[in-house]
Amino acid sequence: MSGDDPTATAAPVAIVGAGPAGLAAAALLADHGVRPLLIDEAPRPGGQILRQPPRETTVERWLPGPLYRAPKAALRAVEDRADIAWLGGATVLGIDPPDPLAGRDGFELWVDTGARGHRLIAAERVLLATGAYELPVAFPGWTLPGVMGAGALQTVLKSQQILPGNRLVFAGSHPLQLVVADQALDAGAEVALVAFSQSRPAVLAAAARSLRHLGRHWPKVWTPARILARLAARGVAVRFNTVVAEAHGSHSVTAATLAGLDRAGGRAPDMTADRRARVACDTLALCYGFLAGTELARATGAAWTWDLDAGGWLVAHDGAFRSSVPGLYAAGEATGVDGADAALAKGRLAARAILADRGWATSDSTDAARRRDARALARALAFARDLRRFARPPHRALDRITGADTLVCRCEAITRAGVEAGRQPPLALADMNAVKRATRVGMGACQGRLCGAILARLARPGTGGGQPPRPFTARMPVKPASIAAVAALAEHADAADDDRGDQTDDG
Ligand SMILES: Cc1cc2nc3c(=O)[nH]c(=O)nc-3n(C[C@H](O)[C@H](O)[C@H](O)COP(=O)(O)OP(=O)(O)OC[C@H]3O[C@@H](n4cnc5c(N)ncnc54)[C@H](O)[C@@H]3O)c2cc1C
Structure with missing residues (x-):
C-alpha cells in the first residue's frame, strides 16, 4: 500500500477498518481503478484475526494453520499495492454525513493520528468495516487487572508476542477460547482450566452437526476437535456446564471461582459448594461472544437492527451492504458477527455496491463475480448460523452473576x-x-x-430479546480520545465550515 500517508485529507472512498472486510473491499475497488483510503487505528493492516506484530519484528511461525490462510491471502493481496492509500495508527473518532445546507457534499471523518496530528478527511463515500469487540461480562472482580477477554489476550500474543500471565483460566461459550488456549500453551503458558457453559452432550451434538460443514469449512470443524485432543494430551482440565462467577485478588486476579450451571435447565449458576471451584490463576480470560462495532454508523443516524446473538446492535443494510444513509456502506462484523470468511465476502459485495453507485457499468463477468461472492457469503453464513446457535452465551446465568x-x-x-x-x-x-x-x-x-x-x-433479563433496547446515542468521540485531539478536530471543522461559507458567499 502507498506508505502511511500522513497528508491524506481526501479520498473518493474511505474505508474504516483494515480487517478482512476492509481489505477485500480495498482490493476490489483498486482493481476497478478507484484508489481507496484504508484507515485503521492499528499500526498495521489485518484486523482482529491477524493483528500483525510491528514491522521491525520477525516472528517465526506467525499464526500457522489453515484458519488464517484466507485472511493472510487478503492481506497479501493489498500490502504491496501502490493504488491503495493507507493510514495506520489513525482512529476515526467521528463522522459527519453530507449536508447540502451546510455546503458539505461528502462525508467528513474526524481522525486522530496521535502524535502525527489530527485531521479531517473528506470522502465521497465511506465504507465502515469496523469489526467487533468482545462481549463484556460483569461479575464480582471483573475489573481486576488480569481479567480480560480471550481475544484481548490473543491480541497481545499475536501483535506483541507477549503472554500477559503464566497461569491462565478460560471461561466462555465460544470455541475461540480453545484456539487462544492452544496458542497460549504453545507460547509457554500453563492453562489451568478451560470452562464451557455448554453441557458435554451439547458440545458433542454440535460437533456431530458441524460434520455437515466438513467439506467447505473443514479447518473450522477440525480445529476445535484437534485442540480438545491436544488439551487432553497435555493434561489441561476442560469443564462443561460451568460459568465464571467471581475473580479474586486485591491488586490483580489471583484466583477465579467457577460455578456449575443447574442441571435442570442449565440456566442459573449453582453456587453450592460441590458445584463451585476456586482455581488459582494470574489471568482469567473470558470468551462469551462478540459485539458489533457500530458506533460510527449510528453516529451518522444510520438505521440499526438488534440481534444479541449476532452481535447486538448491527448496521441495517439493503442486502448489498448500503446503509440507510446514502453513500455510507457497512461490511464485515459491523453487520453481524459471522466470521472472517463472511467478512471477506461482505467486503467484496460492499465494494461492488460502491462501484455500481459510482456508475461503474456491469457486465456479464462482473455479474457472475457478484453471484460468486453472494454464494461464498451464503456458505459462510450457513456455518456462522450453526456456530452462533452453539456459542450462544448463557444470558440468564450472566444476568445472575x-x-x-x-x-x-x-x-x-x-x-x-x-x-x-x-x-x-x-x-x-x-x-x-x-x-x-x-x-x-x-x-x-x-x-x-x-x-x-x-x-x-x-x-431485558435472560435474552436481551423482546423489544430491541435503544442503544446509547453515539457521538464523537466514539473512542477514548485526548481533549487536545477533540479540540484540534473541532477547530479544523470550524475552519472547514468557514471556508464553505466563504465559497457560498463568493458564489
Ligand atoms: C479480539 C478478537 C480476536 C479474534 N481472533 C480470531 C481468531 O483467532 N480466529 C478467527 O477465526 N477469528 C477470530 N476473531 C474473529 C475475526 O476477527 C472476525 O471474524 C473477522 O476478523 C472480522 O473481520 P472484519 O473485517 O469485519 O473486522 P476486524 O477484523 O475486527 O477489523 C476491524 C478493524 O477496524 C478497526 N477499527 C474499528 N473501529 C475503528 C475506528 N473508529 N477507527 C479506526 N479503525 C477502527 C479495528 O482496529 C480493526 O482492525 C477474533 C475477533 C476478535 C474481536
Missing part, C-alpha cells in the same frame, strides 16, 4: 444497584439514554461501549 454491588460501568464506577436504584419506570422498561442521564452510566471514557451491552442485558 452481576451482583447488586458489581460494577456495571467501570469508567464512572456505578454498580448494578446504582443503576437500578430509584428507577421509575423500572430498569426493564427504561430507555437506556434516560438511565444514562439519571446515573452517568455510559458517560465515561469508553462512551458506553462496554456498559451499554451489560445494561441492555440487565434491562
Whole structure:
C-alpha cells in the first residue's frame, strides 16, 4: 500500500477498518481503478484475526494453520499495492454525513493520528468495516487487572508476542477460547482450566452437526476437535456446564471461582459448594461472544437492527451492504458477527455496491463475480448460523452473576444497584439514554461501549430479546480520545465550515 500517508485529507472512498472486510473491499475497488483510503487505528493492516506484530519484528511461525490462510491471502493481496492509500495508527473518532445546507457534499471523518496530528478527511463515500469487540461480562472482580477477554489476550500474543500471565483460566461459550488456549500453551503458558457453559452432550451434538460443514469449512470443524485432543494430551482440565462467577485478588486476579450451571435447565449458576471451584490463576480470560462495532454508523443516524446473538446492535443494510444513509456502506462484523470468511465476502459485495453507485457499468463477468461472492457469503453464513446457535452465551446465568454491588460501568464506577436504584419506570422498561442521564452510566471514557451491552442485558433479563433496547446515542468521540485531539478536530471543522461559507458567499 502507498506508505502511511500522513497528508491524506481526501479520498473518493474511505474505508474504516483494515480487517478482512476492509481489505477485500480495498482490493476490489483498486482493481476497478478507484484508489481507496484504508484507515485503521492499528499500526498495521489485518484486523482482529491477524493483528500483525510491528514491522521491525520477525516472528517465526506467525499464526500457522489453515484458519488464517484466507485472511493472510487478503492481506497479501493489498500490502504491496501502490493504488491503495493507507493510514495506520489513525482512529476515526467521528463522522459527519453530507449536508447540502451546510455546503458539505461528502462525508467528513474526524481522525486522530496521535502524535502525527489530527485531521479531517473528506470522502465521497465511506465504507465502515469496523469489526467487533468482545462481549463484556460483569461479575464480582471483573475489573481486576488480569481479567480480560480471550481475544484481548490473543491480541497481545499475536501483535506483541507477549503472554500477559503464566497461569491462565478460560471461561466462555465460544470455541475461540480453545484456539487462544492452544496458542497460549504453545507460547509457554500453563492453562489451568478451560470452562464451557455448554453441557458435554451439547458440545458433542454440535460437533456431530458441524460434520455437515466438513467439506467447505473443514479447518473450522477440525480445529476445535484437534485442540480438545491436544488439551487432553497435555493434561489441561476442560469443564462443561460451568460459568465464571467471581475473580479474586486485591491488586490483580489471583484466583477465579467457577460455578456449575443447574442441571435442570442449565440456566442459573449453582453456587453450592460441590458445584463451585476456586482455581488459582494470574489471568482469567473470558470468551462469551462478540459485539458489533457500530458506533460510527449510528453516529451518522444510520438505521440499526438488534440481534444479541449476532452481535447486538448491527448496521441495517439493503442486502448489498448500503446503509440507510446514502453513500455510507457497512461490511464485515459491523453487520453481524459471522466470521472472517463472511467478512471477506461482505467486503467484496460492499465494494461492488460502491462501484455500481459510482456508475461503474456491469457486465456479464462482473455479474457472475457478484453471484460468486453472494454464494461464498451464503456458505459462510450457513456455518456462522450453526456456530452462533452453539456459542450462544448463557444470558440468564450472566444476568445472575452481576451482583447488586458489581460494577456495571467501570469508567464512572456505578454498580448494578446504582443503576437500578430509584428507577421509575423500572430498569426493564427504561430507555437506556434516560438511565444514562439519571446515573452517568455510559458517560465515561469508553462512551458506553462496554456498559451499554451489560445494561441492555440487565434491562431485558435472560435474552436481551423482546423489544430491541435503544442503544446509547453515539457521538464523537466514539473512542477514548485526548481533549487536545477533540479540540484540534473541532477547530479544523470550524475552519472547514468557514471556508464553505466563504465559497457560498463568493458564489
Ligand atoms: C479480539 C478478537 C480476536 C479474534 N481472533 C480470531 C481468531 O483467532 N480466529 C478467527 O477465526 N477469528 C477470530 N476473531 C474473529 C475475526 O476477527 C472476525 O471474524 C473477522 O476478523 C472480522 O473481520 P472484519 O473485517 O469485519 O473486522 P476486524 O477484523 O475486527 O477489523 C476491524 C478493524 O477496524 C478497526 N477499527 C474499528 N473501529 C475503528 C475506528 N473508529 N477507527 C479506526 N479503525 C477502527 C479495528 O482496529 C480493526 O482492525 C477474533 C475477533 C476478535 C474481536
